[in-house]
Amino acid sequence: MDPLAEARRQWEEHGWHDAAPGMAAVTSVVRVQQLLLGEVERRLADFELTFARYELLRLLAFSRAGSLPMGKLGARLQVHPTSVTNAVDRLEAQGFVVREPHPTDGRTTLATLTDSGRDVVERATKVLNDTVFAGVGLSRRETETFLRLLTKVRGELEK
């Protein structure tokens, strides 16, 4: 018996008809995220990376100089400044990035990709692309619909 279907059944049974689909959607998103993130992090474990640290490296690798201000990283990844500090601490200890002073603004510090960091992010991307991103269990058409709906929900919540 599926716990989520059961929860929705209970919601209907209590007469909460207006809220039942939304409850099921929220609970499903939480569960699917847990499963997807788990799968991704299992793959990344070989590289001693979490998804958060992987995303940070990925972003640096996409940038022109392989280097971005801490604040910019937080804005693009949509995480708190503290999380960036934490992640960069860890990545620096692993030798994947280094901290450098900003050339003109003494307040900001730059996180810069090392050769080792560029190497690991390329290898990790290849693995994720092949094992997880290539197939999330939906057809191509379904995936696009799924994305459209996710984007719509996101739009509502971000404004």
Next chain:
Amino acid sequence: MDPLAEARRQWEEHGWHDAAPGMAAVTSVVRVQQLLLGEVERRLADFELTFARYELLRLLAFSRAGSLPMGKLGARLQVHPTSVTNAVDRLEAQGFVVREPHPTDGRTTLATLTDSGRDVVERATKVLNDTVFAGVGLSRRETETFLRLLTKVRGELEK
């Protein structure tokens, strides 16, 4: 500029066409979960509950006697045994549940809802139903499609 759209653009630009939609889907799910859970927990903060603890109380309130074995809770909520111990520790300190020995099996302990626990979960449910679950930014029809796709992804990942 939307960070997620930008990420997908980069993926396509690097020729990772097969993986781009999946990457976007995974990243979107992670982000939407973060936003939805944030919204839910902001509402639950008034009751000093997290979503995990709310779900546990909700499950107990649905049960016949308002009482379930710790292990059963973990199975239904699909979380680790340690998480159940943690959550029940906290809920017990808050006076929302009590631990009781199982009548016949000396190994298992029961988590039992108190009157105060039943009261708080009913009030919290009303707030969540009205403020979050009632509208996740999708039409009724879109919500059902969204749910169908989430269930399909979940099915793939859970097997």
Next chain:
DNA sequence: AAAGATTGAGTTATCAATCTTC
């Protein structure tokens, strides 16, 4: 030996407060 639950160590995220530089 296996099931049920807990403990303790290690990791990560969040929040308020702080420090430096603009």
Next chain:
DNA sequence: GAAGATTGATAACTCAATCTTT
């Protein structure tokens, strides 16, 4: 004073190891 980043405290989750009962 405000922006950028860090520190310290707290909370939550995961994992391996442990303890009790079956």
